[in-house]
Amino acid sequence: AQSVTQLDSHVSVSEGTPVLLRCNYSSSYSPSLFWYVQHPNKGLQLLLKYTSAATLVKGINGFEAEFKKSETSFHLTKPSAHMSDAAEYFCVDYSGGGADGLTFGKGTHLIIQP
Amino acid sequence: GAGVSQSPSNKVTEKGKDVELRCDPISGHTALYWYRQSLGQGLEFLIYFQGNSAPDKSGLPSDRFSAERTGGSVSTLTIQRTQQEDSAVYLCASSLAFGFLQPQHFGDGTRLSIL
Numbered sequence A: 001a002q003s004v005t006q007l008d009s010h011v012s013v014s015e016g017t018p019v020l021l022r023c024n025y026s027s028s029y030s031p032s033l034f035w036y037v038q039h040p041n042k043g044l045q046l047l048l049k050y051t052s053a054a055t056l057v058k059g060i061n062g063f064e065a066e067f068k069k070s071e072t073s074f075h076l077t078k079p080s081a082h083m084s085d086a087a088e089y090f091c092v093d094y095s096g097g098g099a100d101g102l103t104f105g106k107g108t109h110l111i112i113q114p
Numbered sequence B: 001g002a003g004v005s006q007s008p009s010n011k012v013t014e015k016g017k018d019v020e021l022r023c024d025p026i027s028g029h030t031a032l033y034w035y036r037q038s039l040g041q042g043l044e045f046l047i048y049f050q051g052n053s054a055p056d057k058s059g060l061p062s063d064r065f066s067a068e069r070t071g072g073s074v075s076t077l078t079i080q081r082t083q084q085e086d087s088a089v090y091l092c093a094s095s096l097a098f099g100f101l102q103p104q105h106f107g108d109g110t111r112l113s114i115l
Helices: none
Strands: A004-006 A010-014 A019-021 A023-025 A032-038 A044-050 A056-058 A064-068 A073-078 A087-094 A102-104 A108-113 B005-007 B010-013 B019-024 B031-038 B042-050 B065-069 B075-079 B088-095 B110-114
Touching (some): A004 A087, A010 A019, A032 A073, A044 A064, A044 A073, A102 B042, B005 B088, B019 B088, B019 B110, B031 B075, B042 B065, B042 B075
Antiparallel strands (some): A019 A073, A056 A064, A087 A102, B031 B042
């Protein structure tokens, strides 16, 4: 069965410093990978997605992620954190086959220190 | 409004009662999805609708859960004889066309607490 591992349950960075949220996937097929953000008491919002085109994917709010097949990783980065980035981030893998192909990571809580 | 609307935003009920959660998708979106977010299980997919049809109900946790969609618009998720383990945030999303690669727009969820 496929799995998605978000390596850190919590990440704390200072405002203005880089953000790195790590995600590893285990799909044996070519995955489609997503990053979603969830602010407190809100639904999920799509940040970016990878679907076998360019391996470096740019998303909204200055976020980007790089698909590395050799490392089975899809880490999310941002050059400079903003206070408004404080939220929960989810890495999601979709490997086809309907709903059975959808796998969510457990989430990473991003804390921004002033 | 322009977004996905869910009601109620919060619901507290006693164990054994039935609850009905409502989702009003973005106008014109043909696909609708229900998810559950709980502390123990994280995010779980429950069910999707293509139009009014739900081809795959295997994601529903038990036969106490049911969902319907009428008129290709509003959907309701019903939980009968609620149990404490049903306490969670229930999220609804919609997309213009069906497919898990389609951008999904989420509502703010219904927070369900079973006493």
